[in-house]
Amino acid sequence: MSQLTVALDMMGGDYGPPVTVPAAVQALSLLPELNLVLFGSQTELSPWLRRFRLASHTRVRVQFCSQQVGNEHKAAYALRHLTDSSMRRALDALASGQARACVSAGNTGALMAMAMKTLSTLPGVDRPALITRLPQTGGGHALLLDVGANLNCGAEQLVQFALMGEQAARHILNISHPRIALLNVGAEANKGNEAVREAGLRLQQVDALHYSGYIEGDDLFSGQADVVVCDGFVGNVALKTSEGVARLLLGQRQQRGFLSKILTFWLKKRLSHLNPDQYNGASLIGLRASVVKSHGSAGSPAFLNAILQAVSEIEHDLPASIAHRFDTAPRDSHAR
Template structure:
């Protein structure tokens, strides 16, 4: 196995091979060391592989399967009955060592259930969390987690998310001492629900963690912190709202008129870093291998960015970094 091998669920998302195959071809052209293992039904996948000449590519291995996970499938059903799906087989490739990371744009609930079943969580981690990048006003990114894997969490799980986010920021954003904050409805110590307030007390006592308090929703892009922690319900709403506003601003050019076109040109130059496609790819961290979830509606450029995110996690060996953080911090009893 190449050290830089990524398994791709070619059928996930709203579009399947018309999006995933061109993205795979571009990733191979950009990264000469990259190897891809592709999974999907032969009838749907083969014509696109032939069209982009991936059917005989020396750095591509193709495995055909008989099933695919749809958005309508419940996680429990997918886990029990869709064992020959492209999603499941891509995750199996990680478990067997055939690949070191996996990318799928498929059903989030099914992906999480299958990933936990096939890969297991790291010692000390109760649940994996979805983590994604947010562009910041001063340049660079902050990390937001959880953005949808766990709709409700207790205080201990929020502390675990903080520790995982710390390692993700350190190794993928190259920040030596990441600033950690909790997303809340106010900055004062008495604000928020009981879970958030309890998590804040525990984070203050967590050894070696640079906890800097609460941030509110209007500070998500302000550059005041490097890791923003919340439960998956709050995080998903915050992320989807942010993406909707970004697309609204970047889509103003659909209006007619010369002045609108000038305004759109200026906005796209100033706000291009807000385009959600540029930071597509939410990583399911806390597992024993790297799993990246692409947006279901992602186009080829966005799916390519998800592949590049998976490559970055391989290069930084993010699961091992998270495992080391938990192993070397036994005094962080609240995170256990």
């Protein structure tokens, strides 16, 4: 098996092959060492494979599936009954060692359930978390987790997310001593719910962790923290709100004169780094292998970015670094 092989769920998301196939083609052209295993419906996928000449590509293997996971499917149903879906087969390839990472734009709940079933979590990790990048003022990025995998989290899970996010920032963002913050409704020690306050107290006790305290929503892009930790409900709302504002600013189209058009062009150029498509690819970290969740509405450039994120995680062996962090963290800092 190649050391740089990614399994792709070609049917996930709102568009399927019209998006995933062109993204796969571009990924192969950008990365000469990349190998892909494509999973999808023969009826829907084959015409696109012929159109882009992927079926005979020397670095591509295609495996056809009889089922698909839809957005309407409950996680439990998908887990029990959709075992020949493109999503499940891609995860099975990862679990069996045929691939080093998996990318899917499909149903988040089903992806989480199937990934936990096929891969299981790392020792010390209760549940995986979705983590994504955020642009920062003055350049660079921060990481936000959880952004939707776990809607209700206790203090223990928040501490685990902090440890996982620390390793992601070290290996993906190349920050040697990342600053960790908890997303809260205020910066004062008495603010927030019980889980957040308890997590803050625990994080202060973790050796070699740069915990910087609470951060409020209006500072998510300020550069004050490298990793921002929250539960999946709060994180998903924060992320979707941020994406909506970015698209509002980038999508303004004034047609009332030459000056307005020039100002609109200047604004879009200055704010191009906020384009959510550049940050597509939320990694489901805490598993024994790398799984990347693409936006369901992602276009080809955004799905390509999710593939590149998966490749980066392979190169940095992120699951191994997280496992090592939990081995070395004091037990009383994340006691069960």
